[in-house]
Amino acid sequence: MKMLLFHIILFTSFYGFGQTSSKPIYYYDVNGDQMSKEDYSIKSSGYKSLDERYIALAFEKDTCYIALLKKRKNLGKLSASQLENLFSNLENSNSKKKFSIIQYHPGRDGCNNGRYKSNGHENNIYHRGYIKKLKTILDHNIYWVHKKDETIKFNRIKYIDWRLDKDQFIEKLFFEYHYGCNSFVIINNLNGNYISILGESGGNTVMEIAKEMNDL
CATH class of the missing domain: 3.40.30 (Glutaredoxin)
Known part of the structure; x- marks a missing residue:
């Protein structure tokens, strides 16, 4: 999964995912481990100190969306x-x-x-x-x-x-x-x-x- 992320195309931010899309969305933490949508949303919240803040990135593939967290x-x-x-x-x-x-x-x-x-x-x-x-x-x-x-x-x-x-x-x-x-x-x-x-x-x-x- 980690290697794959280097080759997928940047699409938009997490909040830009189309609500009507039929593609599934998979969520990953900074280590490339899969996580729940709820945990992803909590961690990507902007109401945190700089040391605890994450950036929510989103990538589009042919069959799905990839949501990835990166530490700010x-x-x-x-x-x-x-x-x-x-x-x-x-x-x-x-x-x-x-x-x-x-x-x-x-x-x-x-x-x-x-x-x-x-x-x-x-x-x-x-x-x-x-x-x-x-x-x-x-x-x-x-x-x-x-x-x-x-x-x-x-x-x-x-x-x-x-x-x-x-x-x-x-x-x-x-x-x-x-x-x-x-x-x-x-x-x-x-x-x-x-x-x-x-x-x-x-x-x-x-x-x-x-x-x-x-x-x-």
């Missing part, structure tokens, strides 16, 4: 070779900063609709004030990486240097599926420890994780 907050560690490849991909092998922040745009979806310009709110990750404040919290370089999407103009904000995710390197390393709106990861450049947040996240969440990373 993930802690991991990159190997020395993975770190080296990451720095090479980001063209930042000589960085003296302790941390790297990657803000990842997955392409147009029902959440972002291709829009990403700053709207002046402090919690907006594209707002100049938030970006400036983040520098006071964490010694970092920030990278704005996007998936290839020719329907979006990634040059609208002059102070944000968007770069294409070449060969889907960042996506494959941190963001296995399409998570709505945006995702981000903060990496300790010295030891490879990282925390990633999957799916829509504002500036306050980034700053929260930035403070946590200082202790890892």
Whole structure:
């Protein structure tokens, strides 16, 4: 089942399953073990702390729907070779900063609709004030990486240097599926420890994780 999930096509969120469809729906937890619809609904509830929150993903196959849970907050560690490849991909092998922040745009979806310009709110990750404040919290370089999407103009904000995710390197390393709106990861450049947040996240969440990373 786990291997199969890598080859099925992303369809929509759990809540988008058609109520009139004759296809059965099978529910799986983060380990790929089957679970009940009731347990799936409880775990996928958004009214939980970030550490306990899950993203509900849905996939369509020929004969059924697959509903899969993924943890929103993930802690991991990159190997020395993975770190080296990451720095090479980001063209930042000589960085003296302790941390790297990657803000990842997955392409147009029902959440972002291709829009990403700053709207002046402090919690907006594209707002100049938030970006400036983040520098006071964490010694970092920030990278704005996007998936290839020719329907979006990634040059609208002059102070944000968007770069294409070449060969889907960042996506494959941190963001296995399409998570709505945006995702981000903060990496300790010295030891490879990282925390990633999957799916829509504002500036306050980034700053929260930035403070946590200082202790890892």
